[in-house]
Amino acid sequence: MVNFMADIKHWAEVVADDVLEHGNRHIVSTGITPSGHIHIGNMREVVTADAVYRVLLERDADVELIYMADNFDPLRKVYPFLPESFAEHVGKPISEIPCPCGECENYADHFLKPFLEGLEKLGIHPTVYKADELYKSGKFTEAIKTALLKRNEIAKILLKVSGKEVDPEWSPFNPICNECGKMDTTTVTGFNIDDETVNYSCSCGSNGTVSMAGGGKLTWRVDWPAKWKMFGVTVEPFGKDHASRGGSYDTGKRISKEIFGYEPPKPIIYEWIMLGKEGAMSSSTGVVVSISDMLKVVPPEVLRYLIIRTKPEKHIRFDPAIPLLTLVDNFERLHSADKLSEYDKTVLRLSHASGLCHTDIPFKHMTTIYQVAHGDFDKIMKIVRRAGYDAEKEKCIKELADNVASWLDMFAPDMVKFSVQENIPPIAATLSDEQRAFLKAMAEFLQDADELDGEDYHNLIYSAKEENGELHKRIKEILGVDELSLSPKTLFKAIYISVLGQASGPKAGWFLSSLEKDFLVKRFAEAADFRP
């Protein structure tokens, strides 16, 4: 069979090779306004940037990955997750507003901190810049001067590209009022290039003068291209909202070239991540799974894989319930495949990051092990060893067990949850004579057997239904019959009823191998004799 993927380049390689034609020095930039919970949709941006950064490194480019926290943007409104009292802060820069929990330096940091921790867990290590610090230290002052002096040219570009005519009093610079602290209520009334100051009047009734260094901020459509020039950005991923016709990338391109004299970066426009069936994720609609919640559940390399395997322009549907297991399965299969195409090798390589854990225990199997062990880590390790997995990487196994615990708690549907019953469950009274005979034969066999692994158990159960199977003859003897036909479903059900007190359960082979053999001998024997 011809593998058509064999010589297809990965999208990150396409981007990297494209920009390498223009030089060897590159800055891959990414940035988010931390005005609310930074969710998994935003994570696409940083993983996308990191993937291109990593390929550029592999290609020996002189490259840096930077992350810009746009924490000097104003608070737009009282978001649903905020108390009403935040109404007084609307319009103030989010770096200058108190944090909602009272424990962080400021509002922006409250949302930024967990996000930066998430990046760390994903093996992404950008140089982090905070917009408020850049503004306050005067890094933007040159750009502010240029923008104020070329105000009319910028206004013309905005009109031509976005079709919107700005107000006569519009300015590319928004001063922060000295009285009320807001930046969306001020009007520029003059400026002094030599003193680097701007005069304003505010709708709160006051007038004043601010420094260009920290006394205000360039409006977003000008701030963005100013940053490209300041950092020498050559590659930048952003969501499709910025990429619309006449949108901020379109105006940014022109402003960058014509106002700042800088060639705009190569854009990577990415689609949204959709959550389950509920719609696109964004922090303002409330359909949000935060990155920290997600990282509690999904192993970091699997989250990277989710994003890296999909072209940025395709949307990703992410369902943290059962479909998450399929995603993990796909990744684990890729991981253990003997032969991979060059394309798959790239996907796998970019899904990994130094310091990220990998164990050979399938996520799904850990959901069984974890529940059998009732979450007790010593017991988990005992089962892991018995099952023949690599028990050396205890730290990684702990991480996986923690992921599974959170998944069971937050997203797992009831059908995958179970609890091993301490005593014989009353429902065992409903077992048929054939099921009892099967359990009795199982108990006898296990009594004399060595430790069995998952596959042994699987084969053993099937041997009960096959004419020459190990258990088949014994079951016929117990029942005193010459002919016997058993369905595997009946057999599995007997196991689940006697151990879990329910009619279904996890994959039987794995499940039984996770339990102590002596426990099974005792329980199956008991169930075989249990009468109402």
Ligand SMILES: [Zn+2]
């Ligand atoms: Zn806080």
Ligand SMILES: [Zn+2]
């Ligand atoms: Zn004011």
